[in-house]
Amino acid sequence: MSFPWAKQYEPQHPVMQWIDSRMPLPRLVYNAVGPGYPVPRNINYWYNFGVLAGVAMMVQIITGIVLAMHYSANASAVPGAVDGASIAFMSVEHIMRNVNSGWLMRYMHANGASFFFIVVYIHIFRGLYYGSYKAPREVVWMLGVVIFLLMMATGFMGYVLPWGQMSFWGAQVITSLFSAIPLVGESIRTWLVGGFAPDNATITRFFSLHYLLPFVIVGVVILKIWSLHIPGSTNPTGVDVKGPQDTLPFHPYFTAKDFFGICIYLIVFSVFVFFIPNSLGHPDNYIPANPLSTPAHIVPEWYFWPFYAILRAFTVNFLWIPAKLWGVIAMFSSILLLFFLPWLDNSRVKSTSYRPMYRIWFWVLVVDVLILGWLGGAPAEEPYVRISQLAAAYYFAHFLILLPALSFFEKPLPLPNSIAESVLAKHDQSAATPAMAE
Amino acid sequence: MTAVDQGIEHPPHEDGVRRRDFIHVATGSFAAVGAAAAVWPFINQMNPSADVLALASIEVDLSAIQPGQAIKAVWQSKPIFVRNLTAKEQQEADAVPLSALRDPATLEQITKPGHKNWLINIGVCTHLGCIPLGAGEGEPRGDYGGYFCPCHGSHYDTAARIRRGPAPLNLLVPPYTFKTPTLIEIG
Numbered sequence: 044m045s046f047p048w049a050k051q052y053e054p055q056h057p058v059m060q061w062i063d064s065r066m067p068l069p070r071l072v073y074n075a076v077g078p079g080y081p082v083p084r085n086i087n088y089w090y091n092f093g094v095l096a097g098v099a100m101m102v103q104i105i106t107g108i109v110l111a112m113h114y115s116a117n118a119s120a121v122p123g124a125v126d127g128a129s130i131a132f133m134s135v136e137h138i139m140r141n142v143n144s145g146w147l148m149r150y151m152h153a154n155g156a157s158f159f160f161i162v163v164y165i166h167i168f169r170g171l172y173y174g175s176y177k178a179p180r181e182v183v184w185m186l187g188v189v190i191f192l193l194m195m196a197t198g199f200m201g202y203v204l205p206w207g208q209m210s211f212w213g214a215q216v217i218t219s220l221f222s223a224i225p226l227v228g229e230s231i232r233t234w235l236v237g238g239f240a241p242d243n244a245t246i247t248r249f250f251s252l253h254y255l256l257p258f259v260i261v262g263v264v265i266l267k268i269w270s271l272h273i274p275g276s277t278n279p280t281g282v283d284v285k286g287p288q289d290t291l292p293f294h295p296y297f298t299a300k301d302f303f304g305i306c307i308y309l310i311v312f313s314v315f316v317f318f319i320p321n322s323l324g325h326p327d328n329y330i331p332a333n334p335l336s337t338p339a340h341i342v343p344e345w346y347f348w349p350f351y352a353i354l355r356a357f358t359v360n361f362l363w364i365p366a367k368l369w370g371v372i373a374m375f376s377s378i379l380l381l382f383f384l385p386w387l388d389n390s391r392v393k394s395t396s397y398r399p400m401y402r403i404w405f406w407v408l409v410v411d412v413l414i415l416g417w418l419g420g421a422p423a424e425e426p427y428v429r430i431s432q433l434a435a436a437y438y439f440a441h442f443l444i445l446l447p448a449l450s451f452f453e454k455p456l457p458l459p460n461s462i463a464e465s466v467l468a469k470h471d472q473s474a475a476t477p478a479m480a481e
Numbered sequence: 482m483t484a485v486d487q488g489i490e491h492p493p494h495e496d497g498v499r500r501r502d503f504i505h506v507a508t509g510s511f512a513a514v515g516a517a518a519a520v521w522p523f524i525n526q527m528n529p530s531a532d533v534l535a536l537a538s539i540e541v542d543l544s545a546i547q548p549g550q551a552i553k554a555v556w557q558s559k560p561i562f563v564r565n566l567t568a569k570e571q572q573e574a575d576a577v578p579l580s581a582l583r584d585p586a587t588l589e590q591i592t593k594p595g596h597k598n599w600l601i602n603i604g605v606c607t608h609l610g611c612i613p614l615g616a617g618e619g620e621p622r623g624d625y626g627g628y629f630c631p632c633h634g635s636h637y638d639t640a641a642r643i644r645r646g647p648a649p650l651n652l653l654v655p656p657y658t659f660k661t662p663t664l665i666e667i668g
Binding site: 105113145148 | 522523525527528530
């Protein structure tokens with residue numbers, strides 16, 4: 044699963060040789076993230092975000108295991124609580140006030156979810172820009188979409204667990220999406236929440252699944268890395284690796300680079316955890332869940348906003364299909380169409396740097412998704428609804444019309460002959476510039 | 482060949498120490514200290530939380546306990562036996578020679594000065610942690626009139642000292658003080 048010039052693992056120590064012939068785990072590590080894995084030498088800092096996603100995932104799993112030691116999934120009211128606070132809600136407050144470093148664990152977990160999504164969104168757009176979804180990496184991309192869906196399910200269910208107002212009404216709204224399905228929708232919804240409205244049966248099953256799904260994600264991540272390591276990473280030129288001059292061993296070159304990236308990431312993460320820990324959450328979730336009163340302006344967590352905006356963009360019945368069902372179909376389609384991306388884009392040029400027309404539309408898409416995100420957090424009134432409709436229309440047009448069409452019309456820029464050549468050309472340029480300045 | 486390759490080929494220093502070794506050791510040390518500092522909260526979170534520690538001491542009102550009567554209180558999730566000894570029970574305890582005891586102690590040493598009638602113990606058998614009988618109304622008090630552990634048959638006397646059975650020690654005495662003649666604080 045590597046290039047022929049990859050360094051071979053040759054254990055010198057007799058103990059390592061003994062292990063290698065019985066359980067070659069050190070060999071696996073050597074070939075996966077060690078000197079035995081050659082990586083295109085020109086990958087830039089955008090390529091750090093895969094490893095950062097792995098770091099974010101481990102932070103979530105470790106802090107999550109800790110929180111589960113103190114959390115209690117129980118929607119019953121605490122006896123005598125004036126505000127009807129549930130045992131679950133108070134167990135979160137218990138974590139904040141009583142458990143040693145509990146506040147740190149919870150703020151790391153809550154902000155960690157947001158950071159996991161930030162990292163993954165950047166990672167996805169990196170893949171879009173450098174054509175990482177194209178052959179022979181379609182499976183890598185599709186497994187990534189699977190992870191994204193699992194993350195959304197996990198993030199949603201985690202947000203329900205504190206059983207505040209946003210938790211409760213989030214659970215109500217998201218499970219109601221399934222009631223849009225004709226005929227069986229209402230039965231499916233009742234089955235999902237285990238009752239006629241979110242209650243104790245909902246919180247216990249969500250807790251169980253919220254603990255399970257991260258380990259499913261770990262499993263898919265392992266499959267994704269496995270499939271990635273067969274062709275290896277793409278690179279900013281999109282030109283395939285042709286020989287040893289195009290690569291550097293993962294260790295020490297990219298372990299050092301990733302370690303540096305992790306340090307920067309942790310600094311930014313720490314700023315949020317220690318100084319603005321509630322900035323990414325909604326204050327209403329510190330109000331205990333009240334099944335008889337919906338907050339005036341309910342929104343999901345920010346990382347769902349682009350998709351929430353697409354859901355709300357459909358306001359009229361059309362073609363005998365009710366608006367509600369259109370919204371749900373559109374929202375799920377907006378993610379599911381990513382599975383077909385490798386076959387929607389027929390351009391043979393991978394890197395957008397060499398696609399003058401697509402480069403413009405790529406940045407339009409970035410802005411479009413940011414606008415959708417802004418709209419998803421805005422109230423459901425004009426002009427936001429009309430802008431949502433336009434932005435959602437562009438989102439689908441981008442993938443279903445623009446991308447297939449561009450592969451016919453676009454004349455790509457000339458590609459470098461090899462990675463090494465492009466690296467050396469850059470080096471010569473940068474070497475020449477200071478000389479001229481002098 | 483390239484800038485990268487030129488960069489790593491520093492000639493070794495005269496004594497074989499390279500400048501890069503210092504960077505490696507410094508980076509490794511910094512990472513190790515950072516990791517240790519980061520790991521500590523994850524370990525410490527399993528220690529007793531503030532609400533548990535807040536219940537680390539309790540007050541017990543003794544005024545309603547008649548001679549010969551005992552009550553149970555809960556301190557740090559463990560039962561506390563509080564017993565108002567009768568004069569006869571105190572005499573029985575004093576009559577036992579220390580040489581006959583597995584864990585020698587006098588009633589004076591077990592109780593507080595001036596409060597010899599108040600026998601206060603942690604109600605956990607020193608053998609394997611069962612709760613002995615004898616503090617509740619109508620419970621068997623064993624062959625020595627104190628406490629009796631039904632799990633493995635340890636008999637304690639009227640000063641809660643082990644007299645027969647597998648337990649190695651007398652029932653433990655919790656730390657406590659008399660705040661008033663009828664109010665104690667345990668813990």
